Amino acid sequence: MSYFPRLAETFSELLASVANDRVFVLGHARPDGDCVGAQIALARLLRGYGVDAVALNADPIPKALGFLLGETKIEPLVAPALDGRPLLFVDCADERRVGPKSSQLIADCNFLASIDHHISNTRFARMNLIEPSTAATCEIIAGLAFDFGLAVDATTAQALLTGIMTDTGRFGYAATSARVFELCSRLVQCGARPEVSAQPLYENQPFSRLKLLQRFLGALRTEFDGKLGVGTVARQDFVDTASCYEETEGFVDFTRSIEGVVIGLYLEERRTTVKASLRAVDSSYRVDLIAKQFGGGGHAAAAAFSFEGSIAEVESPLITAIGNRIQEVEAESA
Template structure:
């Protein structure tokens, strides 16, 4: 059985291109499970095939995902890391996703590979292995590894399974397919343990995260006749609780979980920027295009953006855009 026959030629050519190169495996800033899992898994797979590969990220590995770090780590990205290396991006819809400072450093470099599952991907590399029907970049990497007969050791399998588990919402999102379950079963056969991911991510909460969640839940409200759910955190909330930005992972899902809500929006005020996240009931609402209006991107049902505008300015504009989108979808559901 072949999981990704349409990507086979591009992947083969990509691998042939890096055989004698030093490769930097880059992931997006503020990395999540799929990003970290993809970076570590691809680095490990390439090294096992004799390729000189190193993973870099603008931000540190979140504490909850540090259990994935074996004998391969993820280093802090810097100009010195480039040194004429070829770049392979994972889980990045565009090159800017690696972070504002990092993206400036890579101008003019060799954008060799782009492996991703975002519908908003801009196909910015020489080899673009983009499959928007996949639930996770780790799903694509797992499928390609098995298609090419590469050995997947237990640590690599754990990285891939974690990326799949997190980006499918523990196998509950719409993109969760029979292929996802088949690949997950094969990864378990390779030595991955779902319980390890579950305990590390969902049964190991620091108190500061729950204190932050308490503050966030207190802001939840609905608008547009209950069809828009929204909540926010201010920079002061992080200072008061001692929580980190990584501790808000999954908070946006509460905005969409409210009964009757079609699109949920979460606002996060940081020291000098505001991050916005969207979650939609169905792909009809195309929140990836909504996010693009504010400089972001993502998936049809899950997307995000970051802006230098104040939360007071951006919040009403975003909520108005969401209400307009819902109105258009409901007035012409077949559009």
């Protein structure tokens, strides 16, 4: 039985081309569980195959994901270290996702391969292992590892399970297929333990995060007859609660979880930029197209973009664009 027969030929070529070589495994900036899990797992799988694979990321790994970093380090992404070696991208819809500065540094490098589950992936690498039907990049890597009989040890299995757990919203999103559950069954057999991922991710939070959450909930509101949920965190909220950016993980889910809401919008005001995240109750809303209008992208039901400026500047045009989209979808389904 094969999980990803369509990708077999390309993955086979990839393995052949990197054998006994030195390669770098790159993930996107501000890495999440699927990105960190995929970087660690792919680096370890390749090392087990005789490849000198090193994982690199422009940003630090969130504290809550620190449990994944044992003997497998993720080094800072700095160009001089790359030394002309092939780059393998995971969970990156395009090469710019590695970070604004980093993408310039790697511009002339060898984009050997890309493994990703984003529908918006631009096929920017020489070998593209893209499977939008999957819930997570870690699902693709797990399936390929089993398809090719690569050595999946407990650490690798834990990394893959973590990516799947986070990108399926704890096995609750529609993309959580029979294949997802079957792969997780095999990952547990390989030594992964669900509680090892779930405890640091979902059952251990700084007090400052709860204070920030309280602020956020206080400002939560709806627009368009309760169809759009809007949540914001302003610069001052971080200061007043002594919390940091990574503590807002999951806030966007509250905006969409309100009864009656079809699109949730979360705006986070950082030092000079606003991070905007969009979530829809189903893929018909194509929030990736809304994000695209503002220079971002993502999935049909989950997208994001960054804006240079303040919440006050971006909020109004963005809410107008979302309102238009809600009207369009209602008109289409009427």
